[in-house]
Amino acid sequence: MNSILILLIIFIIAMFLCMLAAVWFMNFLTRKYIGEKHMVLDELTKGEVPESWSQTFQMKCKKYKKEDQQEKMLKLQKLAKKTYLRKLNRLVDYVQKTKLIESEETRTSILADLEKTRQHWKESKAHEVCW
Numbered sequence: 333m334n335s336i337l338i339l340l341i342i343f344i345i346a347m348f349l350c351m352l353a354a355v356w357f358m359n360f361l362t363r364k365y366i367g368e369k370h371m372v373l374d375e376l377t378k379g380e381v382p383e384s385w386s387q388t389f390q391m392k393c394k395k396y397k398k399e400d401q402q403e404k405m406l407k408l409q410k411l412a413k414k415t416y417l418r419k420l421n422r423l424v425d426y427v428q429k430t431k432l433i434e435s436e437e438t439r440t441s442i443l444a445d446l447e448k449t450r451q452h453w454k455e456s457k458a459h460e461v462c463w
């Protein structure tokens with residue numbers, strides 16, 4: 333009888349720990365995917381290129397500057413611009429479809445800010461990696 337009770341207690345503790353791990357993992361995923369998108373949106377509405385987007389391009393640019401490879405730097409600039417605009421378009425799609433934005437007025441405001449950022453990037457060199 334005692335061994336059955338001990339096994340039952342171990343089972344309950346194991347289930348409790350599994351539930352805690354599942355809750356922690358879901359919070360982690362939510363913060364990672366949804367939280368990062370909203371942090372990026374905040375940076376984009378200010379007209380800035382998010383650091384998470386530009387980090388790899390900046391590292392490559394520093395490498396090319398040290399090696400004095402102008403041609404590769406120009407290719408990197410074009411690739412960065414294309415990548416930034418593609419990611420911006422994906423975020424615009426996300427904002428249009430998500431239900432995590434509190435009101436339509438907020439959604440419209442964010443979309444207007446993102447469109448301003450897109451136009452600013454197309455017209456100027458403010459988003460360029462190697463300057």
